Amino acid sequence: MRANEFRAWFFSGRDGEAAAVVMRVDGERVVVEATDGTVRESEPLTTVMMSEPFDHAPRLITLRSGGTLEVEEEGGRLARALARAGVAVSPVVQLRRWWPAVLVALAGLIALVSLAYLKGLPLAAHWVADRLPAGIEGRLGDQMLVALDRHYLGPSQFDAEWRERLARRFADAATKAAPGVPYRLEFRATSEESINAFALPGGVVIVLDGLVRFAGDEAAVLGVLGHELGHVAYRHSTRQVLQSVGVGMLAGMLWGDFSGTAASVPLVLGVLKYSRGFEREADDFAIAFLRANEISIEPFYDVLVRLVEREERRGIATLPDFISTHPSLAERIEHVFKALDE
Numbered sequence: 223m224r225a226n227e228f229r230a231w232f233f234s235g236r237d238g239e240a241a242a243v244v245m246r247v248d249g250e251r252v253v254v255e256a257t258d259g260t261v262r263e264s265e266p267l268t269t270v271m272m273s274e275p276f277d278h279a280p281r282l283i284t285l286r287s288g289g290t291l292e293v294e295e296e297g298g299r300l301a302r303a304l305a306r307a308g309v310a311v312s313p314v315v316q317l318r319r320w321w322p323a324v325l326v327a328l329a330g331l332i333a334l335v336s337l338a339y340l341k342g343l344p345l346a347a348h349w350v351a352d353r354l355p356a357g358i359e360g361r362l363g364d365q366m367l368v369a370l371d372r373h374y375l376g377p378s379q380f381d382a383e384w385r386e387r388l389a390r391r392f393a394d395a396a397t398k399a400a401p402g403v404p405y406r407l408e409f410r411a412t413s414e415e416s417i418n419a420f421a422l423p424g425g426v427v428i429v430l431d432g433l434v435r436f437a438g439d440e441a442a443v444l445g446v447l448g449h450e451l452g453h454v455a456y457r458h459s460t461r462q463v464l465q466s467v468g469v470g471m472l473a474g475m476l477w478g479d480f481s482g483t484a485a486s487v488p489l490v491l492g493v494l495k496y497s498r499g500f501e502r503e504a505d506d507f508a509i510a511f512l513r514a515n516e517i518s519i520e521p522f523y524d525v526l527v528r529l530v531e532r533e534e535r536r537g538i539a540t541l542p543d544f545i546s547t548h549p550s551l552a553e554r555i556e557h558v559f560k561a562l563d564e
């Protein structure tokens with residue numbers, strides 16, 4: 223084979239047969255010769271269409287006659303022959319060969335995928351949560367509560383009278399500060415006296431005995447409940463579930479035997495570890511909630527400070543939501559402190 227000759231397959235376009243031929247770049251023409259040397263086609267290079275060169279794929283050259291040639295690149299030998307004949311390389315191909323451009327394109331792609339994941343998923347979850355039928359949301363929360371009740375939570379040790387009084391106080395405050403936010407307050411306890419409160423999809427707000435004892439002050443408990451009501455108002459739990467479990471898992475939680483296994487508990491608690499943004503929104507909600515009811519923010523602030531001190535003493539917090547380590551408590555304290563200052 224001479225430098226300008228290439229073995230190729232020729233498809234005439236009239237039948238499905240592929241014929242072994244020799245393609246020659248002859249001056250400014252493409253010449254196709256059968257193996258016996260007879261010329262089958264001859265066309266100016268300017269009228270043929272060529273696929274872009276790729277390292278590991280043959281080049282397709284479409285002739286005006288309708289025939290197509292499949293030619294191996296042969297490590298760039300074809301590209302060199304075409305270049306000698308004056309065939310210009312397309313700007314896209316030139317760009318692709320320039321490695322900084324490849325890096326930029328790759329970085330752009332990674333950024334786009336990350337953005338879609340980081341921003342797109344929460345956005346989609348928000349959109350879906352706002353349109354989810356209340357029945358589905360309620361069922362989701364109830365199923366999660368069933369799972370927690372079976373394997374993690376126990377009944378509250380506080381007497382019914384006390385619970386009713388707090389529930390009424392909270393209901394009055396909620397009516398004043400956030401009318402129309404549907405919630406259901408549930409009192410529970412854990413054997414290890416967990417200091418926590420959390421909101422489940424559909425508006426279930428759970429407050430644990432441990433938190434009430436730790437808070438000590440009713441205003442502080444109301445601040446925490448206001449924070450949880452914020453999670454309800456913004457549908458944080460539903461959004462969190464939507465963006466952290468797959469569709470299959472979601473279906474399992476809604477209609478499967480989700481609550482049957484103890485493994486459902488870490489899943490529920492894991493899902494309730496909110497982002498910084500969610501916690502800040504809930505804290506702002508709590509502040510507005512307390513202000514609307516002319517309750518001092520100080521006891522709520524004090525609870526946050528004491529939680530940090532306790533967390534520092536004990537190491538990693540093992541509980542979700544309220545003392546979640548995820549959005550740094552120190553940052554939240556600073557935020558609430560600013561409100562305290564105003």
Ligand SMILES: [Zn+2]
Nearest residue numbers: 501504543544
């Ligand atoms: Zn929270």
